[in-house]
Structures are given as structure tokens and as C-alpha cells.
Amino acid sequence: MNLAHAHHLRKGRYSKAGRVYIVTTVVTGREPLFQDFQLARTLVAQLRHAHDQQWVSSLCWVIMPDHLHWLIELRQIGLSNLMRRVKSRSSRFINAAANRQGRLWQKNFHDHALRKEHDLRATARYIVANPLRAGLVTTLRHYPHWDAIWL
Template identity: 25%
Template structure:
């Protein structure tokens, strides 16, 4: 079965998790961790995405990425392929290095950015690593030590906490020291991401608020929300309405019936919009 086509949004925030094939310890050597980070930097400079946090454990890695114009799939394809080539050459082997497809969870930036950074930086603590937060292969120390970094976009995160850099670091340190219940984080934080970047399972829920989607769609198309429910042939309003239907069905729990009622459309019209492949392009570049 073909994989479901991804919808790319400029500014989308992803929590990416990469595991070694068969849970192999592909990062157990410091040299391999260094090569992986160097590869990430190479593609960060090429594709202009933002990296807010990382933690490279021995058999998996966590990345918190905000994409720009280039979709995550292309970014990760480059990173994974180059590392795989170097890893196999260095170890005289062939075949897969990573576990099939990486896992990527699209998250609500406004609500979960700081929580995800904390979750990622606390990985060594949960794994029982003696260095805990001082673990060398995470981005935590970049935040604490104010080290200039081409890899980690830490200044933006600190600016959220305070305009004063020293106060921001203090607040960050306090935030990171707060204990996260692992089960709560897994269920509440990770599953409150919008969608996983793979074929969704039936039990996965969609977590973007429909009103938020409507606001962003209207901002992109330059229309007022009340215009979406009016009878009109203006192309930008027609396109905005179609985009709202497509994105809402992809990323929220709203039903066809509810969309039809809100937009003053027949339910069959909503179904036709959703089934028309030509409409998919309308959703490709809206920034949520």
C-alpha cells in the first residue's frame, strides 16, 4: 500500500525520533554521534530549517525541528542517507542502518515547544545515564553555557523566557529541572502532536483546534472568516473554503456534517471537495 502523501506547512514543528534498525546501537561510539550531528548541520545549512533541541542516545536520537520551505521528508532523507552511507563504509557493511521510516510527530508550537525541549533534554536522566543533564550528546549545555552554535537555535527559545539573557537561562534551568512523568509525557505531550508522519492508525487522534485552522487559512488567503460561508465565485474565497475543509479533516476531529453546516454547504459538496485530488495543492504552503 502506498504511503499517505504528506502535507507540508512552512513553520511546522516536528519531534523526530530515529532508531537503529532492529534497535541496534548505531550511535554507541562517540565518533558516530559526531558524524550524525555534523550531517544534521550540513543539511540545516542547506535547507534552512531550525533545530531547537536534540539528544543522541546509543540506539536512537531525538530532534526538534521547525521546517522552512523544504519539507521534513526531504530533510530527513538527506540526513539519514548520508549517515547510512558513512556508517556502512566505516563498518564495512551494507543494508539498512535505521529502523525503516523515522517517526515524526507534528506538534503545536505554541503549546508544546518548551515541554518538548524539556522532554528531549531529560532523556539521559530517564535512561539512568550518570551525567544526567550534563550528557555530552544533547543540546542542553548549549542553552546553559551560552555557546555560539550553528546547530541549535537556542536564542529564540531563551527569548521566549526573558529578554534578559541571564534571567532566561535561569528560567530555562528551572524548567529543565522540573520532573516529567514519562507516561504522562508519552500520552499527553507526544500524542497531542497533530499527526505522525506515517500512515495513521485508526486509534490515533487529531489534535488541532478547528478555529485555529480557520484563522490561519483565512490569514493565508487574505479573507475574512465570515466570507467562507457566503455564496460567491471569488476564486480566493472558493480556494480558502476548500483548503479549510481539507486541512480541518486532516488535522482536527470535525465531521463532514459540521463543516457543511458551518460553511452553508451540502454535505455531499464537502465530500466531493475531499475526494478531488486537484484540491490537495491548495493546502501545501499554509503555515499553521
């Protein structure tokens, strides 16, 4: 992505409760913070918090070393508000756990609304297969940082 035009990602963003989205957000500087097991699990706790607060219905996610892919059905809050809350909370807890300061996440995020006819299971399989395509593991059984409701 051309960072000079990254601010255009926010223009015209529309979100709707009940709609399914794929959301991707990236660590500042692509620092591979989530190679650390505990930091990745700290992020998992924040994804679960968003689900428990009924902001989203979390369908699947995968945490890569330097970014997150998350398949959600939006519930009570808008997409920008959701991401602001999740990024803020996760930054606070991860920075404390890693004894670090400063911005954790890149300012923006990418979202893609799915059409009703999309096969959610196929989309989830594609998302959680990211570690395989990246060559991090040869089988998902060896990658601890993913989940899907269809297990």
C-alpha cells in the same frame, strides 16, 4: 510499534514550512551504534548539515544509543524528503566510519507537529532529558550527544 502496520505511518503525512516538528528515527534492529562516540558525532554533523542547508532550523536534538529525537522547524523541503536526505547521508558516512554495510535506519520515522501554543523550551527540555530517563547518566553534563538553541 506493530511492525506489520508500520507502513501506515506514511499515509496522510503532511508537512508545512515554518511548522515545528518532533522527529524520531530508530536504527535498524535497535543496534546501539551511537554508543560509539565517533559514530554519534558523525550523525551530529549530518544534523548540522541539514541546518546549514536551510532545510530546517534545528532547535534541539538528542542522540540515544539506538535512535534520534530531533526538534525542528521545517524550512525549504518536506518532512519526508528531509528525513530521506538525512538518513541517506548519515547512513553513507556512518557505514563508512564503522566499516559496515547495509541499512542503518529503520524504514519509517515518527513525527509530531507541535501546536503554536506549545512551550518549545519545555519540549526541548523533555527531549534532551531522554538519557536521564533511560538511566544512561545521572546528569546531562555527562551526556555528550545533545544540543539545544537555548544554551
